[in-house]
Amino acid sequence: MSGPSTYVPKSAIGRWFESRLPLMGFMHSSFVAYPTPKNLNYWWTFGAILSFMLVAQIVTGVVLAMHYTPHTSMAFNSVEHIMRDVNWGWMIRYLHANGASMFFLAVYIHIARGMYYGSYKAPREILWILGVVIFLLMMATGFMGYVLPWGQMSFWGATVITNLFTAIPLVGDAITTWLWGGYSVDNPTLNRFFSLHYLLPFMIAAVVGLHVWALHVVGQNNPAGVDIKDIEKDSVPFTPHATLKDATGIAVFIMLYAWFVFFIPNFLGDADNYIMANPLQTPPHIVPEWYFLPFYAILRAIPSKLGGVIFMFGAIVMLVILPWLDTSRVRSAVYRPVYKILFWVFIACVIGLGYLGSQPPEGGAVLAARILTAYYFIHFLVILPLLGLFETPRPVPASIADSVLKGDTTELGKA
């Protein structure tokens, strides 16, 4: 997509530098001249919002690491020290803790957008899978970060999640002991989680680089789901059009972020995490952070230990193989009347699983979680492959320009 750059530096120094390292030309072709579909809506600003959140998490995290102590006897108190003594420490910590939630909120919207508009379909499979890799790295980072304050939920969340590995036949116990560096979650575990929590965001940044590279090779999908055919008619330059639209999206998102940080900073947290970790007392009701709840519900829905772990990871595997499960040749749900409804049913299913993951595993909640878990997998393994064969899609516009300019009666035409 981003062909040879036509960028010519204006100054002599610029030309001297460009002939030795064409960095400015690369930036120009990627983020200035790069053709973006002219029909992108605000759901497409979440890529930029996620980039912003990654930077925000790294900046606040590096600063927090200057005041935090990764030792079981001091970690909890060092977090309280950050909250009470460190200049602006309360704000930086709340930015980081709520930033994780905002990061996940944005990534779920970004994934849902990809699913609605078929952004995973050929030729964007690698782009999509790199996104799933980023999502997995984010989950590992978020999980280890939550352990660091060494509160009750930190400790018991770490215990439950690391114990998932004991479900592996034969070598499970050895792997878990290796992960712990002992016979239970203890100081070696906390210390290495801190090290890895600092490392993984930079690995995320590297995979984001690949993700953007793959995006710029195949080009952006768009609400019409048809590729750019005529650069003049179908696209606009990234700058100023996408740059400003992304900036608007980021600004609105920051308002939501700031509202959480300054008005309800503990709304998404768990009160039990303000109690120091006690290895001899399990809290009566262990719940992970909200962004893991749907997967936690799937884990608990299966009445077998190994089975629960397999289905939980299987839920992510579904995303990896999604490009090959969806058999429809039409990308965008705008032109798929049945898929459009089933997409929202799927979203409701995931939100339902999230709610059930927050409830104690008793009575009707267990049955409901089993039904929704079954539906989650049926959506991917049965509905999507069959729907492509039986659904009659509406006529797809010949080009992006057609979808926005002619008498299009779909939601895109009206927009």
Add this chain to the structure above:
Amino acid sequence: MLYIATGAASAVAVGAVAWPFIAQMNPDASTLALASTELDIGAIAEGQIVTIKWRGKPVFVRHRTAKEIKEAQDVDVAKLPDPQPDSARVKKPEWLVVVGVCTHLGCIPLGHQGQFDGWFCPCHGSDYDTSGRIRQGPAPRNLEVPEYAFLSDTKIKIG
């Protein structure tokens, strides 16, 4: 030939260098040194459960009542999810010593709770009997019996 030899030697070298970086995460010498612990059980009343820490994990020492012993012994072993007779899990019938870690995902079960008077795990609902055997719920195995020995009638050594 030279390429194959170089390649083979390199593979060995990579493995030899990688191993210390993997093995450093296993339990270190100071963790291994804390492997055993002693407890005076003379003060534990009948019916009482005492929790002590061993290898960073809780161990339940339970002074069982006659009723609890009978409940544990009267079970049809063949019907249990993890079949084990009570006699294989205790050294003296009055004393049950088990690791207090749910075999599901590692929570600490609550004593004297659940349908079988043993332990109930609040995390995911596993129910254990008065022999620490799993009776209902997602846990796959009975509560683990640690290695232990009676040093005297009132003293045990765990580990």
